[in-house]
Amino acid sequence: MSTTTAIKQEALPVTSEAAAIEINNLVVSYGDKRAVDGLSLSVPIGSVYGFLGPNGAGKTTTIKTLLGFRQPNGGSAKVLGYDIVTQSLALRARVGYVSEVNSMYDYLTIPQMADFCRATSLRWDQSAVDRYLKMFGLPLKARVKQLSKGMKSQLAFSLAMGSQPDLLILDEPTSGLDPIARHDLLNQLVGEVAAGGTTVFFSSHILSEVEAVADWVGIINAGKLVISSELDQLKSSQKVLKLIYAEAPPPAEIDALRALPGAVRVDQEGRSVRITVHGDVNTLSQLVQARPYALRDAEIVDLNLEDIFLEYMKEGGNGR
Amino acid sequence: MAIWLDVNSRSGVPIYVQIVEQVKHAIEVGAVQPGDQLPTVRQLAIDLTIAPNTIVKAYNELQMLGLIESKAGMGTIVANLNGSIRKQQTETLLARLHDVVRDAASLGISAEELAARFDAEINQFYKQGKE
Numbered sequence: 001m002s003t004t005t006a007i008k009q010e011a012l013p014v015t016s017e018a019a020a021i022e023i024n025n026l027v028v029s030y031g032d033k034r035a036v037d038g039l040s041l042s043v044p045i046g047s048v049y050g051f052l053g054p055n056g057a058g059k060t061t062t063i064k065t066l067l068g069f070r071q072p073n074g075g076s077a078k079v080l081g082y083d084i085v086t087q088s089l090a091l092r093a094r095v096g097y098v099s100e101v102n103s104m105y106d107y108l109t110i111p112q113m114a115d116f117c118r119a120t121s122l123r124w125d126q127s128a129v130d131r132y133l134k135m136f137g138l139p140l141k142a143r144v145k146q147l148s149k150g151m152k153s154q155l156a157f158s159l160a161m162g163s164q165p166d167l168l169i170l171d172e173p174t175s176g177l178d179p180i181a182r183h184d185l186l187n188q189l190v191g192e193v194a195a196g197g198t199t200v201f202f203s204s205h206i207l208s209e210v211e212a213v214a215d216w217v218g219i220i221n222a223g224k225l226v227i228s229s230e231l232d233q234l235k236s237s238q239k240v241l242k243l244i245y246a247e248a249p250p251p252a253e254i255d256a257l258r259a260l261p262g263a264v265r266v267d268q269e270g271r272s273v274r275i276t277v278h279g280d281v282n283t284l285s286q287l288v289q290a291r292p293y294a295l296r297d298a299e300i301v302d303l304n305l306e307d308i309f310l311e312y313m314k315e316g317g318n319g320r
Numbered sequence: 321m322a323i324w325l326d327v328n329s330r331s332g333v334p335i336y337v338q339i340v341e342q343v344k345h346a347i348e349v350g351a352v353q354p355g356d357q358l359p360t361v362r363q364l365a366i367d368l369t370i371a372p373n374t375i376v377k378a379y380n381e382l383q384m385l386g387l388i389e390s391k392a393g394m395g396t397i398v399a400n401l402n403g404s405i406r407k408q409q410t411e412t413l414l415a416r417l418h419d420v421v422r423d424a425a426s427l428g429i430s431a432e433e434l435a436a437r438f439d440a441e442i443n444q445f446y447k448q449g450k451e
Contacts, residue, residue, distance in 0.1 A: 048371040183369065191366030194373075212329040215371035232334035232374065239332075302332020 020045045020080060020167050020199040021066065027074035028058075028065050028223075035061040037223030038075070043201055043216070048194045050214030050231075051203040052309065058223040059203040060100060063171050067097055080167055093122040096165030096198075098156045100172045106145035110138060110155060114162065121163040132158035136184065149176035157185065161193070168193055170202040174209060186213050211305040219312055226312050231305070238308050239281040240301040243273040246294040253293055260287055265315065271296075276311055324351045327368050335370055339378035340385075347387055347398060348409055354400040358388060 021043035028036040036058045043049045053059050064070045066079050068088030077084045082091035104113060110133065118124045133140065136154040138147070147155065153173060160168060173189075174182040190213050194200050204210050210217060211231070218228040227234070248271050258266045262279035277284055281300050289298060303311070324346050327338050346352045358364075361379070365372040379396060382388045389399045401408075424434050 047373060187366055187369050190369060190371055191362055194371060195362035195365050208330060212369055213371055215373040232336050232377070235332055235334045236337075304330050304332050306330075307332070 018045075019043055019078075020047070021049075021077070021201060022079075023062070023066075023075070023077040025075035026062070026065065026072055026077055028061050028070060029073045030061075034073075034223055036065065036072075039220065039223060039225055040075075041218055041220075041225055041228055043199065043218075045199055046194075046197065047216045048190060048200045048214050049202070049216040049218065050210030051201060051218050051220070052205065052207065052210060053203075053220040053226075054313070055205065057220045059220065060171055061223075062220070063097075063169055063203060067092060067095065067169065093163075094166045096160035096163055096168040098153065098160050098168070098170040098173055100175065104144045104152065104156070107143060109143050110140050113144060113155070114159060117159045117162055123164045124162050125164050126162065128164070129158050129162040132161055132188070135188070136181070150178065150181050153177065154181065154185065157188070165198060167199045167201065170200070172204060173202055174204070174206065182209070189213060207306045207309055217305070219309060221313065234308060235303065235305075237279060238303050238311070239277045240303060240307075241275040241277055241281060241285055241288065242297075242299045242301055243275070243288065243295055244297040245271045245273065246296055247271065249273065249293050253291070256291070257288065260284055265311070325364070325368065327370060329370065335374050336378040336381065339375065340381050343378070343382055344385075344387060347401075348412060352398050354398050356398045357394065358396040358398065360395055 019042045021041065023039055023041040026036050026039045027034060039058070039062060051059055051062075061070065065072050066077060066084055068084055068091065071085065079091050080094050082088070082094075084091065105116070108116065114126070114129055118126065133155070136151070136158065138151055138155060138158075144152065144155070153176060157170070157173065160170075168189075170189075174185055177185060186209060189200055189202070202210075202214075215231055216229070217231050217234065219226040229237075249268070254266055254268050254273070257263060257273065257275060260275075262277045262281070262284045263275050264278050265276035267274045275284070275288075285298055285300060289295060325339065325342050327335055327342075329335060331338070343352075343358070352358070358379075359367065361372050361375045364370075364375045368375075379388065383390070387399055387401070388396055390396050421434065
């Protein structure tokens with residue numbers, strides 16, 4: 001605790017960050033296994049960033065490394081402009097963190113837990129903490145060990161907001177929450193935290209909740225970035241073109257379709273052809289219709305985040 | 321709460337596009353009138369549970385289209401469009417008429433039959449109006 005007090009007395013180093021999180025070719029290994037394998041990622045300031053990936057993709061390891069709980073084996077990263085290795089104390093003073101498995105002292109009551117956090121934080125807004133505790137309806141006299149899993153994550157979120165963070169990082173924040181509690185928490189994330197100017201970075205594998213609240217998404221798989229994009233941009237630029245031909249097109253034509261600009265995947269089943277498109281689907285559609293095989297129907301299909309996620313996992317080949 | 325806004329985040333249509341289209345539509349059909357206040361970004365973020373930046377993006381787009389404006393102390397309001405709403409409504413209507421004729425043609429309905437049906441509809445409606 002002496003180190004934390006030490007920073008309290010001096011001003012935090014000034015940084016001029018362009019992004020809330022900037023990860024550059026990060027590598028984190030557990031023994032021989034690379035959990036994070038050359039990850040590069042940028043999280044814009046003010047965004048609500050959903051960090052997605054299948055189980056074991058490296059989401060939690062990435063988050064722990066960003067917060068300085070693990071040392072990277074290669075590459076670098078900055079959080080709010082602070083280097084994660086050399087400035088991790090200053091970094092943690094401005095970042096709120098809600099972990100997947102909350103490590104809190106079981107024998108403390110909620111107010112004692114709040115006092116403990118206040119003592120170790122640079123900034124503290126007790127009224128914010130009280131407001132969240134009240135909103136979640138947490139029993140103030142209870143000890144941490146008496147709380148359910150969902151209540152513990154609500155408590156962790158309330159306490160993380162007490163330090164008035166500029167960036168809030170949450171690891172699977174809604175796991176273990178019932179639908180109402182989940183909705184309340186997501187509402188707080190967008191309506192209070194993000195609308196108040198705090199950047200939100202949260203990992204999840206529940207695509208529908210990410211789709212609802214995030215404006216940016218990043219997908220990782222096997223420790224590598226698959227895509228990072230504004231969600232609306234992703235939805236505008238990724239479509240499927242469904243074609244029904246008058247007669248089944250020959251293999252040569254399918255190869256020709258594969259070579260068209262923007263076509264990333266072509267599946268055929270008799271007279272039906274399905275083209276996955278990244279980029280300008282209208283131009284591609286016109287090109288397809290100008291080809292010498294008669295079409296019965298050409299339909300552009302919008303993709304939701306789940307479709308997009310699954311498409312990327314198929315392309316990656318090693319997804320599940 | 322803006323009950324006329326209903327965003328489907330599971331759709332493949334970008335959310336900001338959905339908001340822009342729905343606000344446009346609400347203005348066209350008169351659900352909101354010039355001078356009416358739109359919800360604040362924060363309020364809408366809470367009501368719809370979507371990222372505030374997405375709403376900012378939609379509002380910026382609507383502002384560029386001249387449909388809404390930000391006024392100090394009043395928040396975001398529906399712009400006074402001075403008859404341009406009526407013009408837009410008329411255009412939308414004519415576009416629908418165009419679509420109906422095109423669809424009828426592709427169903428193989430003859431021009432005479434369509435004109436007869438159209439006359440019948442006009443007679444029925446305008447007669448009712450006179451009573």
